[in-house]
Amino acid sequence: MNKSLFLKTFTALILSSFLVFSAGTAHAKRLTAAVADWTGGEITCQVAVSMLEQELGYRVDRIEFASGTGLWEAIAAGDIDFACESWPSYAEADDVMLNEPLYYDGEVVQEYSGTGEVMAFTTGIIGASDYYVPKYFVDANPDFNGWEDLNKFKDQFATVETGSKGRLIGCPVAGWNCHDQKRLDIMGIDFEAVELGTEVALLAEAQGSYDRQEPFLMYLWEPHFFFGKNEMVGIGLPPHQACDSFTEANNWQDCGMGSWPASNWAKDYTMNYMNPATMQKPENAEALAFFKKMKFANVDQAKMLVRVGDDGLSVEEAVQEWKDSTNDWQAWLP
Amino acid sequence: MAFTQDTSAFSSKNNYQNLIIPGIIFAALLFSIWLVFQSEDVSEFPVFVTDSFTFTAWVNQGEDFLKDNIKVYTRAVAAYVKELYWMLEDFLLDSSWVFIVALLLIPSLAFGGIKLGFLVLFGTMYWGMVGLWDSAMETLALMGLSVFLSVVVGVILGIFCALSDRFERNMKPALDVMQVMPAFVYLIPAMFFFGIGGAPAILATMIYSMPPIIRLTNLGIRQVPNETIETATAFGSTKSQVLFKVQIPLALPSIMxxxxxxxxxxxxxxxxxxxxxxxxxxxxxxxxIKKLEVGAALEGGFCVLLMAIMFDRFGKAASRETVTLPVDSQKFYLLPQTWDIYPLARQIEKPLMYIHIAVAFIFSSIIRIFSFVINLVVSLFNKDYGRLIEQFINAHYFMFSGIFILLGIIYYDSNITTIGSFPDSWNLSIRDEIAAGVKSLTVNPTFIEITRSIRATVVIYLLRPLDTYLTYLPYWFTIGALVLMSWKAVGLRFAIVTAFLLAFIGACNIWTEAMITLSSVLISVLLCFVIGVPIGIMASYSKRFQNINEVILDAMQTLPYFCYLVPVLMFFGGGSFSALLATIIYAIPPIIRLTVLGLSQVSTTYSEVSRSFGGSTLQTLSKIKFPLAVPSLVMGFNQTVMMAFAMQIVTPLIGGKGLGLEVFNGLARSDTGRALAAGIGICLLAMIIDRISLAYTKKQRDALGL
Known part of the structure; x- marks a missing residue:
């Protein structure tokens, strides 16, 4: 009885060792990428990945990992080889890992003097962020002129969950370092920032409110397909002004009004960032050369965003469609 | 006369005493509500405590220290595991899909017969047909490697446990703690020490899934009767011979x-x-889930479910003691044996029988020829070996024919036509249909109105009041109440421990978050009771309902727990209410199960007696059965609370708040200290409530003499 059981185990062992010994060859040109957690970033990433896979013969493992400091540290540690479309004004705590000027169109757009654990190159996409209200709200309330007037109208923005305060459909992902609540508090806006967890949840909430023609305040960025279908108006946050003491080491000491985080985000020259040690390996020379030359355009990303967001294509399909329709990307190849 | 007066005085005193405890509780409750109205802001620990107890900073400093000193070694381990994982993953991904299907199918056929074969065939084909073949292979690689590693390490540890009482004594508390911890807890240190990706996942899984194999190896070896060992020793076996030739083989069923x-x-x-x-x-x-693609998420969840069922059934079939090849042991291959009264069932089974006979004949003939040839060749050198090998091959014709088939597929794939990846045209995916169905429902105004009003009711009348109550209630009152409870239920020592643990949470400056977590756990448990107990009662009265229930509950416990976010997201969108609902769906099975168990355990004599005294069904239920089922219900309460706590870690994905959100934020901002403090906070709260309710259950059971 036990003999038969033992032989069965033996059979299983034989089968499994058979399995291990017949294992195939490992891929030499293999990279690990973190896929961004918003649609625009996903598109930029997929553009890069499709170039690496289809044109340069790499195998890219795509890992789901929330963007933020954790991702930067993972890249510095070499767990992930590269990630796409970081927005510098969101990467406030992370840019200490960069130690090279960032170029756009041959001009330096930002200087860094950090540790150099991570290297970065511009993607070509330029981003802008703000808080927005629907146009119908502004039309119905002519005396609403911008963020200073939000408190006057807070009752219209209140929901079941926020009680007497108004609701801001805030930045959905904690790792993006938006500091929504902090911003509202410093600026004296009696609103509560609601963090919904994902871009899609934020859009679903906003779209639902828009369809019901309710007043709502939301965080969003451009380029984004939401603006194609819905007319939104920015509330004109004060222009970006950096604040040096607003770091974890300083226990998030803010600089008061008019300064980050009580200001708008900067105009963001977005960047792809990667582990320098991995990229300097000889087998990755082609990948490095590609990242240096890649220059994606807002127009192209916006077109693909509409295909994904409104026409229901997957990111892969949209990127493949764009790649088949143009030859612009040929110039980025080494 | 005097006697009766005495008793009445005694009983009234008794009544009076009975009122004391509820009276105190009620007074304390009123006092606490008064306190809540007095406090102007959420209750927080004094600043001098939170400022001097900088746990977060200590952890982050410790992390830096470890980064400089230990990480080199852990990373080396991770790199080695990663190589193994890549090798296995490449093998699974690069092999033709037919080969993989055959590889899984043949052992299932050999051990579990045609029935299991069909299940495995359907399961594997399903992965391909919903377009998740590659992902399924990755999961298979991760799982295969972690199971392999935990079995190797676990069996060795189990043997040590069995051989040394001292080792076992030291191991036991560790194993106990490992089983109480929610699964997610293993991932944070794994990420910290081993990085991101497959390797840390495998190492965390290995540690998480090792306890049962250690326990059962230990148990299996210890259960070998002393007489057997003595006999072996009497025949002159050495200690290691006894272990490897007697104890381990006899422990194999337990190990399996x-x-x-x-x-x-x-x-x-x-x-x-x-x-x-x-x-x-x-x-x-x-x-x-992140993209709110309900259909796709459900299909993914279904793939996992099928994988789990397949491996479960296969494991059970393989560890069965006797070979049950359906040769003569059963009449039917596929359908239940009792169906042989139906002609249709016999018609369905007939071709299967012929196929089986034909296949068995062909294969055994081929194998017989093969073994005969081998015998001839070997016999040229040694006649005895030749005969032995022939016997061995004939006895294992399933294994050898399996290997032939696999080799045949490899040969065909590499030399004749490349089979390649799973054909796209074989498509069974209904994700678009599901998505469309859900969408049409969620834009329906009536539906929106209904979900909205449910949401508003729960938030306004339950969630917000309790949130406010617990967060505004001064921390010293909450701590005092919990300490008193653990003192009454468990004992003085645990009361002191409770005080320290709660003080830790407060000192880490996460008191408010902890109270929000506690409030959502309490409300979801309350709602679990309100919904689960009636279902359990219904199930205990109807056998059929109970059967359906069992199947659904089994499936619910096999699904990975963030799958429960999907239906909720579908109908209610994000927010704290949705987080609550997902928790309820995940945590409700134990309540239903244990209600059924508790009610059906009540011996029929009690209900018979009650009925003979003219009690109606309702009376019997509420007066007799239900009170007797209370200990079982409290057990259900205990499990539900633990599961509700476990769920708190994933609910931030759909808008949950509290400690879970702190863990997420800490991880995303690479602030290990913050994530760790919040993670520990959840575990501590769960532990305190677990201990209190377990002790309470035990008291109830003792009082009822169960």
Missing amino acids: MGVNQTIMMALALVVLATFIGAQGLGSDIWVS
């Missing part, structure tokens, strides 16, 4: 049971490991 449990636990965690960057089905489900 451990392997089976390990597989199930590994699958659960491997799917969850997408949070630390592991690829596979879990990652697909997570992406679908």
Whole structure:
């Protein structure tokens, strides 16, 4: 009885060792990428990945990992080889890992003097962020002129969950370092920032409110397909002004009004960032050369965003469609 | 006369005493509500405490120290595991899909017969047909490697436990703690020490899924009767001979049971490991959840479910003691044996029987020829070996024919036509239909109105009041109340421990978050009772309902727990109410199960007696059965609370708040101290409530003499 059981185990062992010994060859040109957690970033990433896979013969493992400091540290540690479309004004705590000027169109757009654990190159996409209200709200309330007037109208923005305060459909992902609540508090806006967890949840909430023609305040960025279908108006946050003491080491000491985080985000020259040690390996020379030359355009990303967001294509399909329709990307190849 | 007066005085005193405790509780409650109205802001620990107890900073400093000193070694281990994982993953992904299907199918046929064969065939084809073949292979690779490693390490540890009482004594508390910890807890240190991706996922899974194999190896070896060992020793066996020739072979059934449990636990965690960057089905489900793609998420979840059922059934079949090849042991191959009264069933089974006979004949003939040839060749050198090998091959014709088929597929794939990846045209996916159906429902104004009003009711009348109550209630009152409770239920020592643990949470400056977590756990448990107990009562009265219930509950416990976010997201969108609802769906099975168990355990004599005294069904239920089922219900309460706590870690994905959100934020901002403090906070709260309710259950059971 036990003999038969033992032989069965033996059979299983034989089968499994058979399995291990017949294992195939490992891929030499293999990279690990973190896929961004918003649609625009996903598109930029997929553009890069499709170039690496289809044109340069790499195998890219795509890992789901929330963007933020954790991702930067993972890249510095070499767990992930590269990630796409970081927005510098969101990467406030992370840019200490960069130690090279960032170029756009041959001009330096930002200087860094950090540790150099991570290297970065511009993607070509330029981003802008703000808080927005629907146009119908502004039309119905002519005396609403911008963020200073939000408190006057807070009752219209209140929901079941926020009680007497108004609701801001805030930045959905904690790792993006938006500091929504902090911003509202410093600026004296009696609103509560609601963090919904994902871009899609934020859009679903906003779209639902828009369809019901309710007043709502939301965080969003451009380029984004939401603006194609819905007319939104920015509330004109004060222009970006950096604040040096607003770091974890300083226990998030803010600089008061008019300064980050009580200001708008900067105009963001977005960047792809990667582990320098991995990229300097000889087998990755082609990948490095590609990242240096890649220059994606807002127009192209916006077109693909509409295909994904409104026409229901997957990111892969949209990127493949764009790649088949143009030859612009040929110039980025080494 | 005097006697009766005495008793009445005694009983009134008794009544009076009975009122004291509820009276005190009621007074304390009123006092606490008064306190809440007095406080102007949420209650927080004094600043001098939180400022001097900088746990977060200590952890982060410790992390830097470890980064400089230990990480080199842990990373080396991770790199080695990563190589192994890549090798296995490449093999699974690069092999033709036909080969993989055959590889899984043949052993299932050999051990479980045609029935299991069909299940495995359907399961594997399903992965391909919903377009998740590659992800399924990645999950399979992660799971296979972690199970392999935990079985190797676990069996060795189990043997040590069995051989040394001291080792066992030291091991036991560790194993106990490992089993209480929610699965997610393993992922944070794994990420910290081993990085991101497949390797840390495998190492975390290994540690998480090892306890059952250690326990059952130890148990199996210890259960070998002393007489057997003495006999072996009397025949002159050495200690190691006894171990390897007698004890381990006799413990094999127990060890196999451990392997089976390990597989199930590994699958659960491997799917969850997408949070630390592991690829596979879990990652697909997570992406679908993030994009609110309900259909895709459900299909991913179904793939995991099928995988779990397949391995479970296979493990059970393989650890069965006798070979049950359906030769003569049963009449039917596929359908239940009792159906042989139906002509249709006989018609369905007839061709299967012929096929089986034909296949068995062909294969055994081929193998016989093969073994005969081998025998001839070997006999040229040694006649005895030749005969032995022939016998061995004939006895294992399933194994050898399996290997022939696999080699045949490899040969065909590499030399004749490349089979390649799973054909796209074989498509069974209904994700678009599901998505469209859900969408049409969610834009329906009546539906929106209904969900909205449910949401508003729960938030306004339950969630917000309790949130406010617990967060505004001064911390010293809450701590005092919990300490008193643990003192009454468990004992003085645990009361002191409780005080320290709660003080830790407060000192870490996460008191408010902890109270929000506690409030959502309490409300979801309350709602679990309100919904689960009636279902349990219904199930205990209807056998058929109970059967359906069992199947659904089994499936619910096999699914990875963030799958429960999907239906909620579908109908209610994000927010704290949705987080609550997902928790309820996940945590309700034990309540239903244990209600059924408790009610059906009540001996029929009691209900007969009650009925003969003219009690109606309702009276019997409320006066007799229900009170007797209370201990079982409290047990259900205990399990539900633990599951509700476990769920708190994933609910931030759809808008949950409290400690879970702190863990997420800490991880995303690479603030290990913050994530760790919040994670520990959840575990501590769960532990305190677990201990109190377990002790209370025990008292109830003792009082009822069960």
